Amino acid sequence: MAGKSKSDKKHVTSKVWQNYEVKGDSLSRKNVVCPKCGSGVFMAEHSNRRTCGRCHYTEFKGKQ
Numbered sequence: 001m002a003g004k005s006k007s008d009k010k011h012v013t014s015k016v017w018q019n020y021e022v023k024g025d026s027l028s029r030k031n032v033v034c035p036k037c038g039s040g041v042f043m044a045e046h047s048n049r050r051t052c053g054r055c056h057y058t059e060f061k062g063k064q
C-alpha cells in the first residue's frame, strides 16, 4: 500500500507583526537631543556615532 504521501505544504503565515515590537519606550530612550540645536531635534543613531540631521553635528561613541 504505497499511498501517495501528500507533501505537507505548511501554510506559512507570515507573522510580520511579531517583528514589529512597540519600540516607543526604547525610542524615547535612544533618541539623543542635539546639544547644538536643543530640544526637539534628535540625532540619528548610527553604529558608532550620532549625527544631527539639522546642523550635522557628529558625536562619536566611545568604546562600549
Ligand SMILES: [Zn+2]
Binding pocket: 034, 035, 036, 037, 038, 041, 052, 053, 054, 055, 056, 057
Ligand atoms: Zn543639531
